[in-house]
Amino acid sequence: MxxxxxxxxxxxxxxxxxxxxxxxxxxxxxxxxxxxxxxxxxxxxxxxxxxxxxxxxxxxxxxxxxxxxxxxxxxxxxxxxxxxxxxxxxxxxxxxxxxxxxxxxxxxxxxxxxxxxxxxxxxxxxxxxxxxxxxxxxxxxxxxxxxxxxxxxxxxxxxxxxxxxxxxxxxxAAVHSTVLTLKGQSSHAAEPHLAHSPNRAIAQLLLAAESMTRADRTDPSFTVVTPIHTLIGGQAYGTTPGQGEIHLTLRAADDNRLATLQTLLLAYANKLAVQDQLNLEHTILEAFPxxxxxxxxxxxxxxxxxxxxxxxxxxxxxxxxxxxxxxxxxxxxxxxxxxxxxxxxxxxxxxxxxxxxxxxxxxxxxxxxxxxxxxxx
Ligand SMILES: [Zn+2]
Ligand SMILES: [Zn+2]
CATH class of the missing domain: 3.40.630.10 (Zn peptidases)
Structure with missing residues (x-):
């Protein structure tokens, strides 16, 4: 052969x-x-x-x-x-x-x-x-x-x-993907003030990802938070969305630092959810130690x-x-x-x-x- x-x-x-x-x-x-x-x-x-x-x-x-x-x-x-x-x-x-x-x-x-x-x-x-x-x-x-x-x-x-x-x-790095789901209440698009919309929370989380990133890997406290995907409402132009989600990957030098980063992100998301009367759920996917x-x-x-x-x-x-x-x-x-x-x-x-x-x-x-x-x- x-x-x-x-x-x-x-x-x-x-x-x-x-x-x-x-x-x-x-x-x-x-x-x-x-x-x-x-x-x-x-x-x-x-x-x-x-x-x-x-x-x-x-x-x-x-x-x-x-x-x-x-x-x-x-x-x-x-x-x-x-x-x-x-x-x-x-x-x-x-x-x-x-x-x-x-x-x-x-x-x-x-x-x-x-x-x-x-x-x-x-x-x-x-x-x-x-x-x-x-x-x-x-x-x-x-x-x-x-x-x-x-x-x-x-x-x-x-x-x-x-x-x-x-x-x-x-x-x-220690890496995982986090999905944050924010559920509130929709309203007529003409009356957005009557909704509990995830719009503002998701916008602030997108910006927070940038401010939580310290990309210098020679520093052991480096962290990288990357927004991967967002979803808000649907293509229903008469409706202020009542729910949405944001998917992010989190990276840190070791598992403890990643856990701390996740806690910080969740605490911030929770604060935003309370402010806008949203229910927050989170799921962790694709975890790499x-x-x-x-x-x-x-x-x-x-x-x-x-x-x-x-x-x-x-x-x-x-x-x-x-x-x-x-x-x-x-x-x-x-x-x-x-x-x-x-x-x-x-x-x-x-x-x-x-x-x-x-x-x-x-x-x-x-x-x-x-x-x-x-x-x-
Ligand atoms: Zn690969
Ligand atoms: Zn590979």
Missing amino acids: IRESLTEIRHTLHQYPDLSGGEQATAERICTWLAPTRPDRLHREIGGHGVLAIYGDESHPLILFRAELDALPIQEASNLSYRSDFAGKAHLCGHDGHMTMLIGLARRWHDHPVAGVRLGLILQPAEETGQGAAAMLADPIMQDLKPHRVFACHNIPGEALGHVLLRKGPIT ASINDPDAIDEVILAIQDASLELSHLPAPYAWGEDMGHFLATWPGALIGLGSGVDLSPLHHPAYDFPDDLLDTGIDLFYHLLQRYQKS
């Missing part, structure tokens, strides 16, 4: 993207590619379409590497021969590359197993919606794992190709970077985006590692973004040298 190259695998994953929660076909492909690497254990359908593969003797410490299965609900803009076959769906965050790295790592393990450690691969569903990691971790199979370390990398456009970017402590890197794990990554002769940069501040890896890092010690994917590459989630195939070997080398580090210790 001819073994597909890793580049071919990445292109196939790119061409057939699945959205969060619907990654059945992608997970199936992954298992087909992993089969020749002969995992000792292969579990499917964990927390949705999650896959767990484990290699090596049960008595040895387990080192986990995690990648994401899902693509984004965005129309790709490219002329690539392997561009997405599915309208409105595309791998624009590089998860196709991250998955391929794990297949490459499994192949290298199969050809040259590392004595004294166990290799585990996690392919998680629904990263982009912040649901897949928690769903996988709720499965008893995951709870029984007790790994020594868990690692993942994310490619970082705008940084030199192949440079490894590290940070002890938080590397990605901060990804907190274990300092010892980072020291181990630094040694592996030296072993693999890679370039290293230390990040001065956490990224403002959220990452589902935060759930795994809150459960087990490890690290989320940044891998520069090129200074001229389109940003993540941009319609023209495409993961650079030249980065595949860098990630596999780094992970393989990390495995060897645990053999030596």
Whole structure:
């Protein structure tokens, strides 16, 4: 049987993207590619379409590497021969590359197993919606794992190709989305003074988002509040609206600071609701805990970077985006590692973004040298 190259695998994953929660076909492909690497254990359908593969003797410490299965609900803009076959769906965050790295790592393990450690691969569903990691971790199979370390990398456009970017402590922000619903009472549009309308409260919340944002990420008290969506009344021109909603994302350096920010926002929304006799309800969606890197794990990554002769940069501040890896890092010690994917590459989630195939070997080398580090210790 001819073994597909890793580049071919990445292109196939790119061409057939699945959205969060619907990654059945992608997970199936992954298992087909992993089969020749002969995992000792292969579990499917964990927390949705999650896959767990484990290699090596049960008595040895387990080192986990995690990648994401899902693509984004965005129309790709490219002329690539392997561009997405599915309208409105595309791998624009590089998860196709991250998955391929794990297949490459499994192949290298199969050809040259590392004595004294166990290799585990996690392919998680629904990263982009912040649901897949928690769903996988709720499965008893995951709870029984007790790994020594868990690692993942994310490619970082705008940084030199192949440079490894590290940070002890938080590397990605704590993020969640909040929906504030304001219910009052409508009136005739000719008599707006008789309504309890959400108009003023929502307008003030839009402005408050700006004043609550402190965007300097090198300051640990940075916060970013972004209005995402508003809805007031309907297209009924005789009616002063009696209800509305505003959706915002909140970001902070860690989970406690995010909780404080949420409390401040709610207190302000509550004050506005009382002023205009509105009933306030709130819901939190898509919560990503901060990804907190274990300092010892980072020291181990630094040694592996030296072993693999890679370039290293230390990040001065956490990224403002959220990452589902935060759930795994809150459960087990490890690290989320940044891998520069090129200074001229389109940003993540941009319609023209495409993961650079030249980065595949860098990630596999780094992970393989990390495995060897645990053999030596
Ligand atoms: Zn993404
Ligand atoms: Zn991503």
